[in-house]
Ligand SMILES: Nc1ncnc2c1ncn2[C@@H]1O[C@H](COP(=O)(O)OP(=O)(O)OP(=O)(O)O)[C@@H](O)[C@H]1O
């Protein structure tokens with residue numbers, strides 16, 4: 781495992797990943813890796829008709845994240861420069877397993893492993909959860925045009941899929957700490973104490989890692 785801190789913030793749509801990753805990047809002065817959204821030409825159509833646009837959408841996200849991670853590896857991780865990201869590459873599998881039919885998903889999974897198996901893995905994960913109500917409110921407040929057709933059912937199932945994936949990941953990778961945060965309770969946007977609480981947790985996790993290394 782790479783030694784330099786590589787932190788990823790994960791959780792369902794609109795839970796606050798980019799907001800928190802940005803705050804942590806500012807506080808720790810780590811490089812910020814942000815996923816692309818607006819550049820995905822298929823995402824708006826995907827929310828209008830998932831069956832029709834799923835393959836293009838999932839492949840676009842996968843290829844784009846592969847290229848981002850490759851650059852991060854070469855420019856930062858291999859040069860011992862820490863990174864905080866607003867996604868973990870495994871989110872591709874969470875989304876794709878929801879939207880692709882089984883035969884297509886099988887092919888997608890193979891391509892995923894070919895592209896990502898030798899990519900750097902984060903060594904600290906922050907898992908943000910929030911109720912469906914909170915997610916819907918935040919997505920609405922953010923007001924992205926392409927997300928106006930997201931169905932609450934899709935979002936609810938996605939949250940369940942995230943929980944299952946995190947549980948499985950925790951069992952498979954007991955060496956990678958996952959910091960669980962309740963996004964309904966913690967308002968790191970408006971409350972400085974809440975942000976400080978998270979920063980303290982992350983600081984402890986970084987220090988624990990470095991003493992073990
Ligand atoms: N803890 C919080 N309390 C209040 N508002 C929040 C909180 N976290 C995020 N927000 C607000 O919710 C909206 C969504 O946040 P953000 O874009 O960071 O979510 P995200 O998880 O990165 O979304 P996506 O999955 O689409 O990438 C933003 O308008 C942000 O200001």
Ligand SMILES: Nc1nc(=O)c2ncn([C@H]3C[C@H](O)[C@@H](CO)O3)c2[nH]1
Pocket residue numbers: 793815817823826837838841842871872875876879927
């Ligand atoms: N289908 C699909 N597959 C992905 O891998 C994926 N990753 C993110 N998203 C959607 C969620 C937000 O609307 C927006 C920003 O996260 O993009 C995805 N959608």
